[in-house]
Amino acid sequence: MITYVFPGQGAQKKGMGGSLFDEFHELTKQADEVLGYSIRELCLNDPEGKLNQTQFTQPALYTVNALSYLKKIIDTGQKPDFVAGHSLGEYNALFASGAFDFKTGLELVKKRGELMSRATGGGMAAVIGLTEEKIRETLLMNRLDGINVAxxxxxxxxxxxxxxxxxxxxxxxxxxxNGVEMFVPLRTSGAFHSRYMQEAKQEFKEFLAQYHFLDMKIPVISNVQARPYTASALRENMVEQITQPVKWTESIRYLMGKGHMTFEEIGVGKVLTGLITRIQAEAEPLIVNEEERLSKPGERESAAQAGGTAKEESAKAKSSVAVLECEAQAPVEKQVHMAAVLGDTAFKQDYNLTYAYMSGAMYRGIASKEMVIRMGKAGMLGVFGTGGLSIADVEAAVTDIQKELGQGQAYGFNFLYSPSDSRKEEQLAELFIARGVKVIEASAYLSITPxxxxxxxxGLRQDERGVLSATNKIIAKVSRPEVAEVFLSPAPERIVAKLLAEQLITNQEAQRLSKVPMADDLTVEADSGGHTDGGVAYALMPAMRKLRDEMMVKYRYPKRIRVGAAGGIGTLEAAAAAFIMGADYIVTGSINQCTVEAATSDTVKDMLQQINVQDTEYAPAGDMFELGAKIQVLRRGVFFPSRANKLYDLYRMHASLEDIDEKTKLQIQDKYFKRSFEQVLAEIKAYYSPQEWEQALNNPKQKMAMLFKWYFTYSSRLALQGSEESKVDYQVHCGPALGALNQELKGTALESWxxxxxDELALLLLDGAAQRLKEQLNAILSVDELRTDM
Structure with a gap:
C-alpha cells in the first residue's frame, strides 16, 4: 500500500511550482481569480517578499501541493491507498480525497491563512529529547498550565x-x-494549534457553514484524531484542527499498523519524509481495532500509547528530524538538531555555522552551486568544486552563490593544487580576492604556492590591541604529516620575499604573514574518493593532532588551529568515530555525489546508488599523471580503472609512444580513445600555447603523457554527460563511504538518490552520531552517574 503525504507551512521556498503553472494553466488562472494576485509570480519570484507571510504562504503551498498531486496522478495513472497532510497539508489530502474541488480548497485555505495571520502575542517552541508524557509532566510540575502541546x-x-x-x-x-537535547523557539507570531486560536476557530467555523462537502474517495488521516476522517466529522475536524495538536507521530504509526506501507511526499520539500523515516525507526506500528469509537477531538487515546512508550523512551536522543515550523510566518533559515552540540564551538562561530559539518569539493563543479547554497541555508559549510572548470565558470558560480547566501551564511570554494598550471592558481586567487570569497579549501597540495x-x-587584519585575525580563511585538506606541517607554519619566507619584490603584497602584509599559520583549519583526509593517499583515519588523526599541538607551541599561535576528519565518512558510526578521535568538524565527499544537488549525470547517480563498499579502486590521477598520484574511483560496471592503470604503466615503462607495440597502440585507439592519436592531438592542440605545444612534440615522453592524459578528461566528460554508449569508460571519483551509506539506506525512502x-544526509549522520555517542556513554556509566553528569 502507499500513502501520499503533503507538507505544511515551513516548506515554502521561492521558485516552488516551476513548470506546474504552465501545465495546469486553467487552475492557475482560477487561483489568480480567487486570490486576487498572480500565484505564479508569488511562488516563482516573490517580488514583494510576501511568500513567508502566513496569509500568502498557505494559499501558495496549497496550490503547489495540489498541482503536484495532479501531476503525479497524470504521470502514474494510479491513486494512493491513503492520504495525510501536516496541518495546512491536510487540506491537500482532503482535496486529493475528493472532499472538495481545487477552488473550494483554495478558498478555505485563503480564509484560514488570513485568520491565523491575525494572531499576535503568542509563541511556539520545539522540545527535542522528551516524550509527550514527559513534556506534559514537566509543564504540570512547573505550573506552566498556559502552554499546550501543538x-x-x-x-x-x-x-x-x-x-x-x-x-x-x-x-x-x-x-x-534532564533528557532535553534542544529547546528551539520558533519564529511565529501566534500560538498556533492551541487554545489561543479560539477566536480564529470560531470565525472559521462560521465561514465553513456556507460550504457543502463531497464524499471522500480516499481515506484521509486526521491530524486531530490520527484516524481516518468520517463524513459526519469532516467539518468538525477541520474546525478543531486550528486549536488541537497535530498528531503526526500517531498518524504515521496508525498507517504503519496497516501492514507494508510506503510513504511518498507530494509537493514542496522532503521534511515529512525525514519525519516519517524517524518515526518508523523509533516507534512501533499502532494496531487499531477499526470498530473502536473515535474519541472526541483533543482526548488522548490510551491506544495511541500502547506498544510505543517503551521504544520511544529508548529513542530519546535518536530523534534527528528537522524542526517543522508549521504555521510559522517565516521560514527556517537553520533547522536546529541535537547534533548542533557536536564539534568545536569556535569553528562553528568563525564560519557562522549551526553544525560542525562540511561538504567537500568535487571536481568539475559536481560539488555544485546548488549543493553549496543548500548547505549554507542549512547552517553548514559547502565547498564548490572548481577543479577542471574555467575561470569564467568559477566566477559565474561565485555570483550565483553570493546572491543566494547574502546573510552571512557560509560557503567556500576549492583551491586545487595545479603544479603544471600555476597561472590557474594565480587567476583563482585574484578572482577570490576581488569578489570577497572568504573561505577556500586548499586540496591536493604538496607545498605552499605564491x-x-x-x-x-x-585577508589579514589587526585590531587596535594588535591582535591579528584572518578574514580570508584557508581550510587545508591534507593526508601526510609533512604537508600538514607546511600549512601549520607561517608562509615560507622565500615566497613572501618574492611577492613583496613583485609588489603583490605590502610590507605590512609581509610582516603579518610571519605571525599566523597558513591554515586556519586542517582537514585530515583518510582513504577517500578522488585524490587520496589511502591513509587510515585511526592512525592519521592522533598523529595530526599531536603535530598541531607541537606547532602551536613552536610558533606561539594565540588561536587554536582546528583539526577535522574526512574520508570514509558515510555512516553514523563513522561520524561518531571521527568525533571520538577528537575531530573538531567532519567533511564528507563521496556520499554527496549521489544526491539531487550533485552536478553529475543521472546515469552516474543510478550506478552509484547500487554500489557496496568493495566497488571502488585506485587509478592514476589525470591532473598529476606524471607524478604517479592516485585517485579512488568507481569500479563496478566500468573499465576505467584498469584502462587508466594500463596507460600509466605504459608511460612508466616506455620512453616514447613509438616504443609501444603496434597491437597495444591499436587497442588504445580503438577501445579506449575511440579515435586515432592524430585526432586526439588535433583536439587538444587548442589548449596549449605555441611554445608549450612545440616543446611537447619535441619531447617524446611528454608527448606520450599529453596523449594519455586526454583519456582522463574524456572519461570524466562521458560521466558528466551520461553517455549511455560509453558507460564502461566513465571516470567517477568515489570512495567506499558511499557503499556503506547505500547499505544503511536500503529499504528506506532514501534508497533512491x-x-x-x-543537507538531509548530513543531519542523518550527525544526529545518528550524537545518538550513538550517547549510547556508548550509557554503556560506560551507570544511570545515576549519567544523570549527575548531565
Whole structure:
C-alpha cells in the first residue's frame, strides 16, 4: 500500500511550482481569480517578499501541493491507498480525497491563512529529547498550565504553544530538564494549534457553514484524531484542527499498523519524509481495532500509547528530524538538531555555522552551486568544486552563490593544487580576492604556492590591541604529516620575499604573514574518493593532532588551529568515530555525489546508488599523471580503472609512444580513445600555447603523457554527460563511504538518490552520531552517574 503525504507551512521556498503553472494553466488562472494576485509570480519570484507571510504562504503551498498531486496522478495513472497532510497539508489530502474541488480548497485555505495571520502575542517552541508524557509532566510540575502541546512531529520531537511570556519561561525550565537535547523557539507570531486560536476557530467555523462537502474517495488521516476522517466529522475536524495538536507521530504509526506501507511526499520539500523515516525507526506500528469509537477531538487515546512508550523512551536522543515550523510566518533559515552540540564551538562561530559539518569539493563543479547554497541555508559549510572548470565558470558560480547566501551564511570554494598550471592558481586567487570569497579549501597540495600566500595576505587584519585575525580563511585538506606541517607554519619566507619584490603584497602584509599559520583549519583526509593517499583515519588523526599541538607551541599561535576528519565518512558510526578521535568538524565527499544537488549525470547517480563498499579502486590521477598520484574511483560496471592503470604503466615503462607495440597502440585507439592519436592531438592542440605545444612534440615522453592524459578528461566528460554508449569508460571519483551509506539506506525512502539531499544526509549522520555517542556513554556509566553528569 502507499500513502501520499503533503507538507505544511515551513516548506515554502521561492521558485516552488516551476513548470506546474504552465501545465495546469486553467487552475492557475482560477487561483489568480480567487486570490486576487498572480500565484505564479508569488511562488516563482516573490517580488514583494510576501511568500513567508502566513496569509500568502498557505494559499501558495496549497496550490503547489495540489498541482503536484495532479501531476503525479497524470504521470502514474494510479491513486494512493491513503492520504495525510501536516496541518495546512491536510487540506491537500482532503482535496486529493475528493472532499472538495481545487477552488473550494483554495478558498478555505485563503480564509484560514488570513485568520491565523491575525494572531499576535503568542509563541511556539520545539522540545527535542522528551516524550509527550514527559513534556506534559514537566509543564504540570512547573505550573506552566498556559502552554499546550501543538505538534507531535516525532516520538521525541514535539512543539509546544502558548503566550510569548510562557514560552520564554518554559525555555528556562526545559533547558534545565534532564533528557532535553534542544529547546528551539520558533519564529511565529501566534500560538498556533492551541487554545489561543479560539477566536480564529470560531470565525472559521462560521465561514465553513456556507460550504457543502463531497464524499471522500480516499481515506484521509486526521491530524486531530490520527484516524481516518468520517463524513459526519469532516467539518468538525477541520474546525478543531486550528486549536488541537497535530498528531503526526500517531498518524504515521496508525498507517504503519496497516501492514507494508510506503510513504511518498507530494509537493514542496522532503521534511515529512525525514519525519516519517524517524518515526518508523523509533516507534512501533499502532494496531487499531477499526470498530473502536473515535474519541472526541483533543482526548488522548490510551491506544495511541500502547506498544510505543517503551521504544520511544529508548529513542530519546535518536530523534534527528528537522524542526517543522508549521504555521510559522517565516521560514527556517537553520533547522536546529541535537547534533548542533557536536564539534568545536569556535569553528562553528568563525564560519557562522549551526553544525560542525562540511561538504567537500568535487571536481568539475559536481560539488555544485546548488549543493553549496543548500548547505549554507542549512547552517553548514559547502565547498564548490572548481577543479577542471574555467575561470569564467568559477566566477559565474561565485555570483550565483553570493546572491543566494547574502546573510552571512557560509560557503567556500576549492583551491586545487595545479603544479603544471600555476597561472590557474594565480587567476583563482585574484578572482577570490576581488569578489570577497572568504573561505577556500586548499586540496591536493604538496607545498605552499605564491597564489595561496597572496590570498592569505590580503585577508589579514589587526585590531587596535594588535591582535591579528584572518578574514580570508584557508581550510587545508591534507593526508601526510609533512604537508600538514607546511600549512601549520607561517608562509615560507622565500615566497613572501618574492611577492613583496613583485609588489603583490605590502610590507605590512609581509610582516603579518610571519605571525599566523597558513591554515586556519586542517582537514585530515583518510582513504577517500578522488585524490587520496589511502591513509587510515585511526592512525592519521592522533598523529595530526599531536603535530598541531607541537606547532602551536613552536610558533606561539594565540588561536587554536582546528583539526577535522574526512574520508570514509558515510555512516553514523563513522561520524561518531571521527568525533571520538577528537575531530573538531567532519567533511564528507563521496556520499554527496549521489544526491539531487550533485552536478553529475543521472546515469552516474543510478550506478552509484547500487554500489557496496568493495566497488571502488585506485587509478592514476589525470591532473598529476606524471607524478604517479592516485585517485579512488568507481569500479563496478566500468573499465576505467584498469584502462587508466594500463596507460600509466605504459608511460612508466616506455620512453616514447613509438616504443609501444603496434597491437597495444591499436587497442588504445580503438577501445579506449575511440579515435586515432592524430585526432586526439588535433583536439587538444587548442589548449596549449605555441611554445608549450612545440616543446611537447619535441619531447617524446611528454608527448606520450599529453596523449594519455586526454583519456582522463574524456572519461570524466562521458560521466558528466551520461553517455549511455560509453558507460564502461566513465571516470567517477568515489570512495567506499558511499557503499556503506547505500547499505544503511536500503529499504528506506532514501534508497533512491532522487530522495537524497545533501543537507538531509548530513543531519542523518550527525544526529545518528550524537545518538550513538550517547549510547556508548550509557554503556560506560551507570544511570545515576549519567544523570549527575548531565
Amino acid at each position: 505538534n507531535l512531529n516525532a516520538p521525541v520531537q514535539i512543539v509546544i504553544s502558548g503566550t510569548k511570556a510562557d514560552i520564554e519561561q518554559a525555555q528556562t525550565v526545559f533547558e534545565k530538564t 597564489a595561496l600566500v597572496r590570498y592569505r595576505a590580503k 532522487r530522495n537524497r539531499h545533501v
